[in-house]
Amino acid sequence: MRKPRAKAPSTNSKAAQIRAQMELLQNELKQAEVEEETAFGKLARRVGIFDLDMSEADLREALNGIVERFRSGGAKAAETPEAP
Structure with a gap:
């Protein structure tokens, strides 16, 4: 076979x-x-x-700001309140 x-x-x-x-x-x-x-x-x-009642451009700008905060300081940047 x-x-x-x-x-x-x-x-x-x-x-x-x-x-x-x-x-x-x-x-x-x-x-x-x-x-x-x-x-x-x-x-x-x-x-x-x-x-939220905001334009896409305004929302994009706000989200870019959040991303930059995290990139520059990590989670500590998110925990630190911004001054008024």
Whole structure:
């Protein structure tokens, strides 16, 4: 009785394999971005951002300020109240 042959190595070139991996990673990246955007949207809804009467430009500016506070001083910047 004959032994089954081992599967022949893929005929795809190394470049084709890398392209396929890149496509998979791009799809994973898109999915991760969608999940992050969904989570942020849910958080924004919970804290009432959607109820604010402000333009998108004003909201973007306010969020940029928050991001800069965290980047410059970490969580301590968020805990320190601003002077009036």
